[in-house]
Amino acid sequence: MSILINQDTRLLVQGITGRDGSFHTRQMIEYGTRVVAGVTPGKGGRTFEGAVPVFDTVADAVAAARPNVSVIYVPAALAASAIFEAADAGIPLVVCITEGLPVLDMTRVMPFLRERGTRLIGPNCPGLISPGQSKVGIIPGNICVPGSVGVVSRSGTLTYEIIHQLTGHGLGQSSCVGIGGDPIIGTNFIDCLRAFEADPATDAVVMIGEIGGTDEQQAAEFVRAHMKKPVVGFIAGQTAPPGRRMGHAGAIISGASGTAADKMAALEAAGIAVMKRPADVVPLLQERR
Amino acid sequence: MNLHEYQAREILRKHGIPVPEGAVAASPAEARAIAQRLGGTVVVKAQVHAGGRGKAGGVKLAQTPDDAETVAGRILGMRIKGLVVDKVLVVPAAEIATESYVGFIVDRASQRPVLMVSAAGGVDIEEVAAQTPEKIHRLTVDPRYGLLPHQAQALAFQLYREIGPVRQAADIMRRLYETVYAVGASLVEINPLVTTPDGKVQALDAKIVIDDNELERHPDIAALRDASSEAPSEVQARQAGLTFIKLEGSVGCCVNGAGLAMATMDLVKYYGGEPANFLDIGGSSNPEKVVNALRIITADPSVKAILFNIFGGITRCDDVANGIVQATTAFPLKVPMVIRLTGTNEKEALAILAKAGYSAGTDMDQAVQAAVARAQGRAA
Numbered sequence: 001m002s003i004l005i006n007q008d009t010r011l012l013v014q015g016i017t018g019r020d021g022s023f024h025t026r027q028m029i030e031y032g033t034r035v036v037a038g039v040t041p042g043k044g045g046r047t048f049e050g051a052v053p054v055f056d057t058v059a060d061a062v063a064a065a066r067p068n069v070s071v072i073y074v075p076a077a078l079a080a081s082a083i084f085e086a087a088d089a090g091i092p093l094v095v096c097i098t099e100g101l102p103v104l105d106m107t108r109v110m111p112f113l114r115e116r117g118t119r120l121i122g123p124n125c126p127g128l129i130s131p132g133q134s135k136v137g138i139i140p141g142n143i144c145v146p147g148s149v150g151v152v153s154r155s156g157t158l159t160y161e162i163i164h165q166l167t168g169h170g171l172g173q174s175s176c177v178g179i180g181g182d183p184i185i186g187t188n189f190i191d192c193l194r195a196f197e198a199d200p201a202t203d204a205v206v207m208i209g210e211i212g213g214t215d216e217q218q219a220a221e222f223v224r225a226h227m228k229k230p231v232v233g234f235i236a237g238q239t240a241p242p243g244r245r246m247g248h249a250g251a252i253i254s255g256a257s258g259t260a261a262d263k264m265a266a267l268e269a270a271g272i273a274v275m276k277r278p279a280d281v282v283p284l285l286q287e288r289r
Numbered sequence: 290m291n292l293h294e295y296q297a298r299e300i301l302r303k304h305g306i307p308v309p310e311g312a313v314a315a316s317p318a319e320a321r322a323i324a325q326r327l328g329g330t331v332v333v334k335a336q337v338h339a340g341g342r343g344k345a346g347g348v349k350l351a352q353t354p355d356d357a358e359t360v361a362g363r364i365l366g367m368r369i370k371g372l373v374v375d376k377v378l379v380v381p382a383a384e385i386a387t388e389s390y391v392g393f394i395v396d397r398a399s400q401r402p403v404l405m406v407s408a409a410g411g412v413d414i415e416e417v418a419a420q421t422p423e424k425i426h427r428l429t430v431d432p433r434y435g436l437l438p439h440q441a442q443a444l445a446f447q448l449y450r451e452i453g454p455v456r457q458a459a460d461i462m463r464r465l466y467e468t469v470y471a472v473g474a475s476l477v478e479i480n481p482l483v484t485t486p487d488g489k490v491q492a493l494d495a496k497i498v499i500d501d502n503e504l505e506r507h508p509d510i511a512a513l514r515d516a517s518s519e520a521p522s523e524v525q526a527r528q529a530g531l532t533f534i535k536l537e538g539s540v541g542c543c544v545n546g547a548g549l550a551m552a553t554m555d556l557v558k559y560y561g562g563e564p565a566n567f568l569d570i571g572g573s574s575n576p577e578k579v580v581n582a583l584r585i586i587t588a589d590p591s592v593k594a595i596l597f598n599i600f601g602g603i604t605r606c607d608d609v610a611n612g613i614v615q616a617t618t619a620f621p622l623k624v625p626m627v628i629r630l631t632g633t634n635e636k637e638a639l640a641i642l643a644k645a646g647y648s649a650g651t652d653m654d655q656a657v658q659a660a661v662a663r664a665q666g667r668a669a
Contacts, residue, residue, distance in 0.1 A: 077506060102473055102502045103395050107432045110400045126602075140602045140632065155548025156572075157600040160632065161653065164600070181547060184400045210548055213397045236551035239536075239558045240567070247532045247547025247569040249502065250397070255415055260555075277556050279654050 120186025147172015579612025
């Protein structure tokens, strides 16, 4: 088992013929993901590398290939439109890899998704992987192995670093989810923690947060009140200066709120083992399991 | 991206929000001419991206055009929180009956725009929020319908009792909401929103912050950027497509990915060092980016050691290695460098670096410890 994606995932790629879209579609197929369709307006009727049918619209792709997950690799200016289109076509899970979506676009996207019951992961995220089953996005498949640790993170390469530590010490993963580094994201820590708590294949969770906002504090409260499985946490940005965006649009300390110290204290108060550095993940997990 | 007050005023004016007359001057003579045209007493205000301008002496009254010239001469060239003032705004010194606050932010928790108003205007709103939060009234706006007339009016009644100013303020709030979406703002504030003795509601001072992700679709707004208020190294980095933030330490960091870059800085601190910067070379693995990154890091004289921390995913380690070799061939390094790379094409990268005489490791903790030691003049 796993959360969100598994061997039954039928994937649609929006922006399949673009530079990033085509590269990562190849990687996902190589990993074993069932990519059933692609969309690039104006290129309907072709096939991607002789294997994946390409459609002009998401609605056409849904009618012909019945995807249940869509992944978006279109440029930032078109990404909100691509999310709207996927939700309108009834796709229940949409993963937006694209970075640089205006936050005001997201204020309009979110109510639209809620009305249609579509879950969004991202934007500005590396996607997710259920090792050995399916990979949707850009997380390198070769660093993951199947196992029972769930990983949820606001980051990309920092997540790879932590997965790399886990895999290096024989701790496989049930699912790894990159929820994205933007101020408004479709799926937050709590959504993933709840799913991991309910997933019989997961027996411990690693959550990787960073400065900015209060998602980690709310997640800590959720862990305290609702989780039995052990959780290990990391917060990036202890040395970040206030008022500056640290690469991710959402990674900013505003006034006195959103600091790493606050978040680490909230995690600890909720009984979450807090790593001081990425290499602590393995010993802390081994202590708790 | 922050806008200056004079730029924010102009945007509000274009969207039908009443602002006092006035104009911006870059020289004392220009300030004099504006004061002459306005007539009467004027206020000369420093235009810098820093709070507390008044306390720093950057806002002054001037009775006559001559005064305005003298005052502008003193303010222009002044440093406020390290930033040099090169423009002043000259506005009439209006009589003020009341001062309020009106602002929009995009709220992360509700994922919606939130309108905030307070009758306690003219002071730092964060202080009001901290000390007397009950004086701030908030409304979460449903972006599908926008700010509805009755909602704006109800909030305006929190500021005024008379229907005249209430109607004017409600109209200003609705126009302000439209401005947020029209220019792609992540924050707009009118502080203070004033009433004049004859009952007119006006925006006396304004602040607008634009979401950087909006700049591509708003080239007119992007053109308002004032690079003089940024560190030159940060301007250079932005032009090269890098995210760079200068800090005070001695370990220059070059990392792929924002989260890993922050974690690397934190680990430098953990091992007793201080990071000199945040630098994310991004997901693409163009060797040119690495060359630019090294050029920017090495230009900082406080950097005593350079640390590369690369986790290859989309970024290919061999591209980074090629960039390092290209850069150090073109301009040899004067400080030691520690390289950690792992992931995609790691073996190729190690071979490229070995050929050029560099050693590299694959462990993050070891690399950070070595870089801290070298920055402190110890052997790694």
